[in-house]
Amino acid sequence: xxxxxxxxxDLGGTTTKMALIDDAGKTIDKWAIVTNTIDxxxxxxxxxxxxxxxxxxxxxxxxxxxRGIGMGAPGFIDMASGFVYKAVNIGxxxxxLKEELEKFTGLPAIxxxxxxxxxxxxxxxGAGRGAKNLICVTLGTGVGGGIIIDGDIVHGVSGMAGEIxxxxxxxxxxxxxxxxxxGCLETVSSATGIRRMGLDALDYNDSDSILRDLFExxxxxxxxxxxxxAAKGDQLSVAVAEKAAYYLGYALGAISIVVNPEKIxxxxxxxxxxxxxxxxxxxYFKEFSLPRVFDACKIDIAQLSNDAGVVGGAWLAKTKINx
Ligand SMILES: [Zn+2]
Numbered sequence: 207x208x209x210x211x212x213x214x215x216d217l218g219g220t221t222t223k224m225a226l227i228d229d230a231g232k233t234i235d236k237w238a239i240v241t242n243t244i245d246x247x248x249x250x251x252x253x254x255x256x257x258x259x260x261x262x263x264x265x266x267x268x269x270x271x272x273r274g275i276g277m278g279a280p281g282f283i284d285m286a287s288g289f290v291y292k293a294v295n296i297g298x299x300x301x302x303l304k305e306e307l308e309k310f311t312g313l314p315a316i317x318x319x320x321x322x323x324x325x326x327x328x329x330x331x332g333a334g335r336g337a338k339n340l341i342c343v344t345l346g347t348g349v350g351g352g353i354i355i356d357g358d359i360v361h362g363v364s365g366m367a368g369e370i371x372x373x374x375x376x377x378x379x380x381x382x383x384x385x386x387x388x389g390c391l392e393t394v395s396s397a398t399g400i401r402r403m404g405l406d407a408l409d410y411n412d413s414d415s416i417l418r419d420l421f422e423x424x425x426x427x428x429x430x431x432x433x434x435x436a437a438k439g440d441q442l443s444v445a446v447a448e449k450a451a452y453y454l455g456y457a458l459g460a461i462s463i464v465v466n467p468e469k470i471x472x473x474x475x476x477x478x479x480x481x482x483x484x485x486x487x488x489x490y491f492k493e494f495s496l497p498r499v500f501d502a503c504k505i506d507i508a509q510l511s512n513d514a515g516v517v518g519g520a521w522l523a524k525t526k527i528n529x
Contacts, residue, residue: 211267213258213313214327214519215277216320217241219295222254223512226261227520229273231331235261236516246297255310274314275307276522278323278515285361288317314527320515322359322368324508325352327518328471332510337468341461342508343370343454345476348384349392353465370461371396375453395454397476400429403446415442433479447479448486455490462495462503473508480507 209228216223218241225236239257242249254277262272281293288304290296307315318326325342328334334342338357344350351370353360360367371392372385380389381402393399404427408418417435421427435443458470470491476483484505492500510517 210524211272212520212523213272213275214516214521214523215254215258215275216323216515216519217250217254217277217279217296218320219243219280222250223516224254224257224261225513225516225520226265227517229524231517233513233517234265236513237261241296243295243297246299247293247301250296251303251306252310255307258311258313269312272313274316274523274527275311276316276318276323276519276524276526277303277307278318278320278519279303280320282365283317283319284365285316285318288315290317316522316526318359318518318522319352319365321350322352322361323518323522324350324473324510324514325354325368325471325518326359326521327510327514327516328473328508329354329357329518330521331517332514333471333506333508334469339465339467340469340471341370341458341465341467342471342473343458344474344508345396345454345472346474347396347398349390349396350474353461355465370457373457373460375457391453391457395450395457395476397429397474400432400446400450400476401427403449404429404432404443407442407446411442413442416440417443429476430478433476433482437479437482447482450476451483451486452490455487455492456494458487458491459494462491462499466499467503470503470505471508472505473511473514477507 209230212227214225221238222241223238226234282291290298290301290303304315304317334340340354342352349371351368353368372390374389375391376389381393382388383390383393420431432443432446436447
């Protein structure tokens with residue numbers, strides 16, 4: 207192992223994923239521990255540090271062979287200080303994450319928002335490989351985003367840049383969003399939003415639909431059901447999928463005119479819909495973008511799945527920690 211090692215950490219509400227990745231991008235090991243959120247998350251940094259120290263010992267790696275730790279956390283983060291202002295799922299409020307990690311491990315650490323971290327991972331070793339100007343969107347329970355310009359994440363003055371999910375796309379009569387606004391992209395293009403629009407469509411429409419058959423059989427539907435039925439040509443489901451793609455295409459069209467990206471990477475559970483999502487999305491993206499912007503940009507499905515965060519963390523350690 208002649209390359210230097212980097213540690214990527216991806217903190218989630220239930221599990222924390224970690225990986226040991228060398229400078230060339232080769233994963234030496236990856237593992238996960240349970241995220242212990244009791245006592246307002248006060249054990250988390252120590253648990254992670256213990257696990258890292260054990261792993262480094264296992265591979266006989268001293269601190270001189272390791273650059274440091276790149277860690278992604280949910281919530282609002284100040285990059286410079288490594289301070290987590292608020293991470294509701296974890297229980298942290300004004301938590302000095304960087305300082306704690308460095309104290310427990312003796313290694314330098316760098317902290318980033320988890321959606322940004324996933325974007326960096328896709329840029330380094332995933333669907334964005336080779337691109338330096340990218341928009342990454344994660345369509346899960348919510349809608350996360352990361353915007354990379356010239357190889358670096360855009361943070362903005364208070365760390366809020368790239369919060370794509372909270373762009374207002376339904377200015378009148380939109381559904382309430384977790385952020386307190388109404389009609390955010392998250393309310394229509396997340397898995398949660400697509401399920402809700404599917405249920406609404408079943409309510410307002412009594413046409414025959416295999417989505418309705420599923421609803422009657424299971425008592426509920428998911429975003430995945432909507433896309434599966436749409437792929438089979440179910441008209442009601444096609445209309446819901448189109449609607450989700452329309453709003454996403456609208457938002458991405460607008461952002462792409464600002465950023466002029468080479469690639470848009472779509473990740474998260476909803477991205478498993480593949481062409482059922484990307485075909486209508488490409489159509490609307492073209493409509494709301496500009497010809498030269500559209501022609502320069504490719505829409506791709508994310509490739510790293512759950513590993514994007516730890517890969518992005520390792521990339522941050524490799525590129526931002528100078529030792
Ligand atoms: Zn919102």
